[in-house]
Amino acid sequence: MHWTAKTVLFVLFVCLIHDINCAKSSSCSDIRVVDLSHVHGPKPLTAPFFPPYSFEIVNRSISQALGGNWFETNYIRTSEHSGTHIDSPSHFYRNKKRMHEIPLDKLYGPGVIIDIRRQVSGNVNYRVKVSDIQRWEATHGRIPKGAVVLFNSGWSSRYPDPFKVFNTQNTSDVSSYEFPSYEFKAITFLAKFRSVNIVGSDTPSIGDSPPGKVDLSNFTFLFQRNIPVVLNVANLDRLPLSGSTIFVPAINIYDGSGAPARIFATVPASKMVKKYYG
Ligand SMILES: *[C@@H]1O[C@H](CO)[C@@H](O)[C@H](O)[C@H]1NC(C)=O
Ligand SMILES: *[C@@H]1O[C@H](CO)[C@@H](O)[C@H](O)[C@H]1NC(C)=O
Numbered sequence: 001m002h003w004t005a006k007t008v009l010f011v012l013f014v015c016l017i018h019d020i021n022c023a024k025s026s027s028c029s030d031i032r033v034v035d036l037s038h039v040h041g042p043k044p045l046t047a048p049f050f051p052p053y054s055f056e057i058v059n060r061s062i063s064q065a066l067g068g069n070w071f072e073t074n075y076i077r078t079s080e081h082s083g084t085h086i087d088s089p090s091h092f093y094r095n096k097k098r099m100h101e102i103p104l105d106k107l108y109g110p111g112v113i114i115d116i117r118r119q120v121s122g123n124v125n126y127r128v129k130v131s132d133i134q135r136w137e138a139t140h141g142r143i144p145k146g147a148v149v150l151f152n153s154g155w156s157s158r159y160p161d162p163f164k165v166f167n168t169q170n171t172s173d174v175s176s177y178e179f180p181s182y183e184f185k186a187i188t189f190l191a192k193f194r195s196v197n198i199v200g201s202d203t204p205s206i207g208d209s210p211p212g213k214v215d216l217s218n219f220t221f222l223f224q225r226n227i228p229v230v231l232n233v234a235n236l237d238r239l240p241l242s243g244s245t246i247f248v249p250a251i252n253i254y255d256g257s258g259a260p261a262r263i264f265a266t267v268p269a270s271k272m273v274k275k276y277y278g
């Protein structure tokens, strides 16, 4: 059978009605959306060695040139690596993918949330271990291919105060920073044995620097394999530990080494965390 114009129109009509009903009741697909990003500004957190953010109002008035209409435009200047953002593999690895080279199908995936809030309450320098990941798998099953793996250390409540987020008295001294991260073995486990799409956290970096030193070698292991990283992710306690889908819609910056991103998750209503939506 081949499709006549009438059949095609009928199918389009049915789809349209379906979409209208979904929009009205917001229950037909039973999907909730959770924002995983901090607002970008007025002072998006960034490391002191990046240029500061600026937001300039260009037009905010009636414009005679545009027919007497209200007209608003601004000019922003932002580090790619500020606020809730993605680091492209090129950020710390020569000749690896820049923003516009990351395929869109690598910028989303099943959400895997490793909850380390309890461990971190006793040790701000806690490092996610392979055993933390294995514990997740014992409950939720093997990490799905293409997953977005994020740890929740509770750190996002410190955002955007740089002294609290970097957890130091001297934000200019990068070697004094102390916050949770991943153990190297956990990173290699995810990159080599679980073919994840993205690794990240609610902290400003996932480097594993020993106290008083700067060592990014663990972090770069991901970039060497063209796995991007997302940082300063928000609201992870609103997600179930498994069952969400996480999207990283970052601006497709030509030659970019990263970009702020309105990261969000979709979650089946039945899996929403009860204390927020019960
Ligand atoms: C926007 O503001 C600039 C700077 O004040 C002005 O030169 C320009 O004419 C404005 N543009 C429009 C379309 O009104
Ligand atoms: C903060 O750290 C920077 C860089 O290490 C150093 O130059 C500066 O003296 C430090 N400031 C204080 C108050 O210790």
Ligand SMILES: CC(=O)N[C@H]1CO[C@H](CO)[C@@H](O)[C@@H]1O
Binding pocket: 184, 208, 209, 210, 215, 217, 218
């Ligand atoms: C491969 C690699 O460079 N691993 C490093 C990860 O971080 C730890 C702690 O700093 C280092 O000891 C490893 O050499």
